[in-house]
Amino acid sequence: xxxxxxxxxxxxxxxxxxxxxxxxxxxxxxxxxxxxxxxxxxxxxxxxxxxxxxxxxxxxxxxxxxxxxxxxxxxxxxxxxxxxxxxxxxxxxxxxxxxxxxxxxxxxxxxxxxxxxxxxxxxxxxxxxxxxxxxxxxxxxxxxxxxxxxxxxxxxxxxxxxxxxxxxxxxxxxxxxxxxxxxxxxxxxxxxxxxxxxxxxxxxxxxxxxxxxxxxxxxxxxxxxxxxxxxxxxxxxxxxxxxxxxxxxxxxxxxxxxxxxxxxxxxxxxxxxxx
Amino acid sequence: xxxxxxxxxxxxxxxxxxxxxxxxxxxxxxxxxxxxxxxxxxxxxxxxxxxxxxxxxxxxxxxxxxxxxxxxxxxxxxxxxxxxxxxxxxxxxxxxxxxxxxxxxxxxxxxxxxxxxxxxxxxxxxxxxxxxxxxxxxxxxxxxxxxxxxxxxxxxxxxxxxxxxxxxxxxxxxxxxxxxxxxxxxxxxxxxxxxxxxxxxxxxxxxxxxxxxxxxxxxxxxxxxxxxxxxxxxxxxxxxxxxxxxxxxxxxxxxxxxxxxxxxxxxxxxxxxxxxxxxxxxxxxxxxxxxxxxxxxxxxxxxxxxxxxxxxx
Numbered sequence: 001x002x003x004x005x006x007x008x009x010x011x012x013x014x015x016x017x018x019x020x021x022x023x024x025x026x027x028x029x030x031x032x033x034x035x036x037x038x039x040x041x042x043x044x045x046x047x048x049x050x051x052x053x054x055x056x057x058x059x060x061x062x063x064x065x066x067x068x069x070x071x072x073x074x075x076x077x078x079x080x081x082x083x084x085x086x087x088x089x090x091x092x093x094x095x096x097x098x099x100x101x102x103x104x105x106x107x108x109x110x111x112x113x114x115x116x117x118x119x120x121x122x123x124x125x126x127x128x129x130x131x132x133x134x135x136x137x138x139x140x141x142x143x144x145x146x147x148x149x150x151x152x153x154x155x156x157x158x159x160x161x162x163x164x165x166x167x168x169x170x171x172x173x174x175x176x177x178x179x180x181x182x183x184x185x186x187x188x189x190x191x192x193x194x195x196x197x198x199x200x201x202x203x204x205x206x207x208x209x210x211x212x213x214x215x216x217x218x219x220x221x222x223x224x225x226x227x228x229x230x231x232x233x234x235x236x237x238x239x240x241x242x243x244x245x246x247x248x249x250x251x252x253x254x255x256x257x258x259x260x261x262x263x264x265x266x267x268x269x270x271x272x273x274x275x
Numbered sequence: 276x277x278x279x280x281x282x283x284x285x286x287x288x289x290x291x292x293x294x295x296x297x298x299x300x301x302x303x304x305x306x307x308x309x310x311x312x313x314x315x316x317x318x319x320x321x322x323x324x325x326x327x328x329x330x331x332x333x334x335x336x337x338x339x340x341x342x343x344x345x346x347x348x349x350x351x352x353x354x355x356x357x358x359x360x361x362x363x364x365x366x367x368x369x370x371x372x373x374x375x376x377x378x379x380x381x382x383x384x385x386x387x388x389x390x391x392x393x394x395x396x397x398x399x400x401x402x403x404x405x406x407x408x409x410x411x412x413x414x415x416x417x418x419x420x421x422x423x424x425x426x427x428x429x430x431x432x433x434x435x436x437x438x439x440x441x442x443x444x445x446x447x448x449x450x451x452x453x454x455x456x457x458x459x460x461x462x463x464x465x466x467x468x469x470x471x472x473x474x475x476x477x478x479x480x481x482x483x484x485x486x487x488x489x490x491x492x493x494x495x496x497x498x499x500x501x502x503x504x505x506x507x508x509x510x511x512x513x514x515x516x517x518x519x520x521x522x523x524x525x526x527x528x529x530x531x532x533x534x535x536x537x538x539x540x541x542x543x544x545x546x547x548x549x550x551x552x553x554x555x556x557x558x559x560x561x562x563x564x565x566x567x568x569x570x571x572x573x574x575x576x577x578x579x580x581x582x583x584x585x586x587x588x
Contacts (some may be wrong), residue, residue, distance in 0.1 A: 047425065050422070050425070051421075051422050052422065053422070069295050069298045070295070072298050072300060072423060073294070073295065073298050075419075075422050075423050076298075076301075076308055076423070079305065079308065079415060079418070079419045079422070079423075080308065080309065080312050080314070082415065083305075083309065083314075083411075083412075083415045084314060102294070103293060103294040103295045104295075106293045106294070107293060107295055110293060113293070116295060247565070248392075248393050248565070250418065
């Protein structure tokens with residue numbers, strides 16, 4: 001099969017298509033820097049946001065078994081490194097570049113082996129904070145303010161556009177409540193966009209394939225809140241923070257159900273009534 | 276020109292097993308993980324070749340570091356005094372500050388009450404290098420279990436891990452140069468109060484030098500100075516106006532400072548408070564709020580009132 005060069009490229013493209021197909025319906029994850037650290041939020045029925053080390057958290061989208069293997073790999077590496085040298089030597093840069101990316105890329109390019117169907121989002125408290133998204137092919141995107149992972153490129157682009165067009169300034173001036181609200185609405189935008197993909201919304205013929213976004217980014221806040229409420233009948237908001245002001249060495253904490261309830265955004269009717 | 280080659284057999288082209296296939300689940304056991312990475316812990320285990328650089332500074336007042344110890348002799352309890360007491364809000368743990376090698380004071384600000392995680396503390400008597408390494412390993416082990424298994428290690432599990440580390444240290448302990456006799460105190464947050472008075476959320480575990488574990492109810496003390504205050508603790512607990520478990524924070528602090536002062540009176544290897552240099556015993560409490568260290572100013576104040584004078588009951 002490989003005696004013709006272009007067959008390899010075809011195989012790789014098939015692999016991409018297969019992984020994209022498997023991953024597209026996954027619940028997106030949003031990571032946002034705020035004034036006391038970093039918030040990571042998604043909606044799920046289980047657990048998707050994990051503590052890796054004192055200042056490090058990991059979340060993912062994809063097949064559970066593959067995510068689990070990657071999570072164990074990163075957690076083990078961090079724990080051994082922290083013990084052998086010191087806690088301060090465990091950094092996001094080392095974990096993504098030397099521990100996570102090489103095996104993921106290797107797994108992607110080994111066309112005769114089963115693929116690893118996962119996208120990873122990692123966050124680190126530091127000076128400055130860092131969020132890194134690792135794609136299933138081993139490529140990375142880094143941000144010091146906000147990062148997202150979603151089922152498809154379209155979903156991710158739509159979420160990023162939505163975050164970019166709000167009045168809120170991204171970064172460490174956000175309060176936790178502001179960050180929570182923005183993250184939840186961004187998640188809703190991403191989720192709606194992926195549902196639209198599932199149902200096969202029409203692509204805009206005037207835009208190139210890499211510019212496709214969903215009209216979800218134009219949904220109003222009330223529409224998005226309504227969508228979230230519908231989703232929350234079956235699943236729960238999972239929001240975890242890396243909190244600078246936390247007293248213990250490990251800064252990771254999952255927000256309680258009460259805290260989540262307090263921060264849920266109200267639609268404009270409810271907001272009016274409360275005034 | 277087209278060369279007629281046979282297509283390579285896909286089986287031959289399979290790359291070697293990649294890293295992700297080799298990920299193993301250690302069920303949260305940090306020591307197994309280290310072993311898989313060929314990391315030897317710095318104490319105990321098969322290190323008879325002398326490459327083990329256990330420091331010969333020890334918290335002991337007995338014999339000099341250079342003395343050859345008869346391996347068949349039971350190592351005597353090491354110089355120092357550490358004490359753990361159950362009181363109203365939880366557990367109070369304290370230790371003196373001196374580290375000696377023979378009759379030489381190596382360090383006068385040693386911290387012998389080590390925080391392992393948010394709700395547990397280890398007080399150490401014995402070789403400091405080994406003890407610190409043990410505490411560090413424990414800390415990492417508890418964290419690793421929680422991170423990989425997504426739930427906190429149970430009380431039983433934590434106790435057993437301490438036991439295992441001490442047992443692994445057996446070879447050094449029997450040579451008389453690396454023994455560690457800790458007190459392990461923790462606060463069981465999942466504890467539900469029942470009518471039995473002998474149980475509580477605060478629990479104290481005492482170990483011997485070979486790793487056997489004993490749970491004590493009200494107090495534990497370890498080190499060469501402990502013999503002088505064990506009787507006192509028993510007396511206070513049974514016949515004083517306030518049993519230890521009912522003491523509040525200030526009563527407990529008074530009592531513990533007086534006990535350490537008593538130990539320092541009779542044990543050369545236990546230091547009392549050094550008022551001139553402002554070096555006081557380290558005191559930590561474990562309560563519902565977790566492990567907290569008493570501020571030096573508070574200790575100094577209490578020392579003035581409860582030890583240097585008799586203003587406090």
